[in-house]
Amino acid sequence: MAAISKRRQSVDVEKRQLALDFEAVVEAAEQARALEIQGGYAIERQFCGLLAEAMRKALVSGKKAEAVASDMRRLLGVADEKHCSIHMLRNYLGQSPDKEPYRFPAAWLAAFCAATDDDEALRYLARVRGYELVPAEVLALAKIGEIRVRRNELTAEERQWMRRLDGLTKSPR
Numbered sequence: 796m797a798a799i800s801k802r803r804q805s806v807d808v809e810k811r812q813l814a815l816d817f818e819a820v821v822e823a824a825e826q827a828r829a830l831e832i833q834g835g836y837a838i839e840r841q842f843c844g845l846l847a848e849a850m851r852k853a854l855v856s857g858k859k860a861e862a863v864a865s866d867m868r869r870l871l872g873v874a875d876e877k878h879c880s881i882h883m884l885r886n887y888l889g890q891s892p893d894k895e896p897y898r899f900p901a902a903w904l905a906a907f908c909a910a911t912d913d914d915e916a917l918r919y920l921a922r923v924r925g926y927e928l929v930p931a932e933v934l935a936l937a938k939i940g941e942i943r944v945r946r947n948e949l950t951a952e953e954r955q956w957m958r959r960l961d962g963l964t965k966s967p968r
Contacts (some may be wrong), residue, residue, distance in 0.1 A: 822834065832909070837881060838923060842899070842919060843887065845915050846886040846907065849915060852911065853910075853912065853913065856912075860881050860885075862909055863881075863884065864883075867879050867903065867906040870905075871903065892924070904917060908927075964967075
């Protein structure tokens with residue numbers, strides 16, 4: 796998900812479709828239930844693979860690995876490399892199958908996703924638990940739709956009351 800400043804644009808609610816894939820949400824919940832067995836949450840390799848893919852995409856787009864680490868430090872509010880360095884990231888992302896995996900710090904995930912402009916690892920973790928990430932714009936559109944439905948219901952109720960009032964104010968003859 797891009798930063799809000801990149802995504803800010805006028806939203807014509809009449810022309811926009813609600814971009815929420817309900818089938819994907821249900822599938823995520825079904826898959827999450829299937830994982831609730833012993834070892835079902837052993838997701839380190841796949842998770843690290845998604846992190847490595849996000850880094851690869853960032854590099855292909857022209858961003859330097861050091862810039863990713865630097866952006867993460869800025870986002871995490873740490874000044875020096877001992878808290879977040881390119882070497883640390885390489886250890887987390889470049890794991891070999893014969894070594895015990897380094898565990899990527901959960902506290903770094905949002906900063907990593909922002910620095911690489913890739914939310915797939917975050918989406919994956921949400922799906923493992925049966926959730927789907929939804930951009931704020933989609934939620935705002937859903938809220939606007941909810942408000943419109945309520946407004947239409949209130950308008951219909953108002954019309955009913957106006958008809959009743961008309962019936963009360965007319966004199967019987």
